[in-house]
């Protein structure tokens with residue numbers, strides 16, 4: 098066809114001749130719809146999951162626990178804004194402060210502290226968590242280590258005295274007025290007692306029924322350790338909402354149970370029963386809420402299994418043979434450091450990739 | 459009678475977006491009155507753009523061929539209506555530039571051809587596979603599910619492969635769209651006969667029509683039709699996105715996994731869209747070129763959402779007006795489904811052979827979230843039907859590690875990952891970019907060697 102018969106070969110695009118308002122029209126790449134989800138929604142769901150145990154700790158420890166929790170949250174939010182402000186204008190820093198991640202950190206730090214902690218413990222913890230744990234790396238999503246655990250371990254190493262003298266849940270001692278005698282009654286944590294005396298000696302202190310009541314509802318220790326039942330309730334909520342996957346908690350708990358179980362069989366007088374190990378310390382808090390922190394755990398399911406198992410091995414090892422009574426924080430932090438490697442090793446196969454190998458043969 | 463009791467599904471990933479198919483009554487369609495003007499793009503299919511064979515200002519008859527295939531992977535194009543060629547010029551069609559033929563439609567002509575109400579069975583005995591392929595090429599058939607890949611190319615699979623099963627894809631897993639559903643409900647015979655013709659071409663043994671279980675009426679009607687043919691069957695798949703993606707559908711229906719980078723033919727399967735099958739039947743039986751299709755016009759902004767039988771080349775504006783215009787402000791115009799379609803700001807973008815729907819979405823429907831920090835939550839990976847780790851691809855791309863993004867080649871661009879991401883990362887777009895970059899580098903490497 099002759100070229101001149103064409104009216105035009107140039108790019109000719111007619112003006113938009115519509116009477117519809119198009120200024121707000123979106124031109125974007127597919128897809129155009131998205132699930133009703135967002136970072137604040139994820140974060141606030143974690144907070145909801147932590148509510149039962151938080152409220153229960155208020156009930157058990159009284160006003161001091163409220164104070165610890167409130168100051169922990171406040172310091173967390175304040176430092177989040179402070180550090181975010183270094184890199185962002187006010188509006189962006191403010192948005193980041195309110196996106197829920199700092200709130201979750203605040204609640205988690207509070208749950209990791211004892212009810213008698215002085216106010217500066219919360220301040221230092223939040224400062225380290227937000228400064229060293231999170232914003233030093235570039236804020237949300239970039240921190241290799243769980244910020245709360247960074248804060249907590251810092252406190253544990255720097256101020257062992259304040260971090261390890263615990264207040265027993267107030268109503269354990271039914272004679273004591275929960276509010277008045279707060280500082281009067283302090284007891285070591287169950288794990289601490291175990292480390293000192295061994296399992297048989299420890300058992301003497303409790304009758305079986307008391308023990309379970311104690312474990313499920315009013316354990317001494319930090320705020321978050323007070324009620325196993327409430328913790329599990331929150332964990333199940335997160336699983337149900339698909340915010341966390343079952344891989345990390347399950348492999349973590351199973352491996353701890355396995356190792357402590359074997360040791361208990363070897364020497365029942367010295368090593369505690371695995372059930373006790375599962376029920377005490379911050380194991381459940383760690384397994385459901387700290388190890389599952391998305392930012393610092395592997396992405397794939399197989400990677401998560403490896404990660405949880407690694408946490409379990411380290412926790413059990415520290416508890417059984419280490420010099421600290423509790424190993425959850427250290428275990429998770431170490432595994433956090435290994436996450437990039439785990440991600441690399443457990444890279445999931447693509448759909449159709451297995452067959453491709455066969456096809457090549 | 460429902461033949462399929464067990465509902466099949468693909469295994470990896472997947473999501474359940476709100477279907478919003480109820481906006482449109484899928485049991486019926488309306489026929490668009492003849493438009494005054496048509497704009498028929500010649501690059502509306504995958505492959506080489508067709509070569510125009512008419513001249514500007516020439517008169518054309520209805521169903522006349524206006525462009526010929528420019529190679530094997532190309533198709534001919536016909537005009538649905540008689541008229542006069544107004545211009546042949548380069549236009550933008552959803553982001554790709556190509557020639558388009560503008561036709562002023564002659565007024566007072568009979569309406570463009572509706573579907574033939576009666577569908578006699580094709581005379582399979584006296585049709586050779588070459589005859590059918592010739593009809594297919596003559597009619598300019600392309601895959602009508604969206605990708606618009608020339609059908610005759612698909613029907614000639616590579617020599618070393620042997621197709622024994624043809625799956626007709628009626629999953630229509632994209633939200634909003636009901637065009638295929640509508641076609642299957644109204645013309646189950648055409649679909650089934652089209653399938654028989656495909657089996658004949660490939661000398662394949664088995665034909666399966668696969669639908670999502672939200673299309674029970676269509677499934678019932680199809681089941682009644684295929685009951686007469688022992689080599690045909692209807693399979694119900696779970697309603698789950700992206701059930702209709704080729705690899706996922708083959709896995710769901712036959713439990714076969716297509717190796718990466720291979721065609722379904724390598725596992726003995728061919729997947730075609732149901733509308734393509736119906737068009738093939740019409741091309742063979744009535745020698746009718748592909749000049750019209752059912753288009754779902756839907757979305758929250760449309761006053762009367764419905765399925766419309768529209769001629770190829772009619773402007774989207776005409777369709778919108780036919781459907782009562784916009785009752786709310788349009789925030790996005792999407793050609794195709796909301797997960798994989800293309801958006802445009804040109805309301806007059808024409809209907810093409812691959813346009814299964816035109817959506818006019820309101821601000822509430824369309825995703826307008828800003829991107830936030832990636833939480834490494836792994837949602838994108840868990841929902842990806844291809845098992846990719848999209849956030850990893852994104853990070854490699856962001857930091858320029860282009861040699862690590864080979865995985866992205868497996869991406870089918872289904873959009874599932876973006877749908878599920880709490881940070882609203884445009885992961886699909888990163889994967890597209892990664893594919894592009896990878897291929898560019900590969901080509902460069904090969905050029906050097």
Ligand code: SF4
Nearest residue numbers: 832833835836838879
């Ligand atoms: S879904 Fe979004 S936030 Fe989660 S890992 Fe993927 S990209 Fe990151």
Ligand code: SF4
Nearest residue numbers: 842869870872873875
């Ligand atoms: S768009 Fe690509 S990366 Fe995203 S879910 Fe689909 S196949 Fe996976």
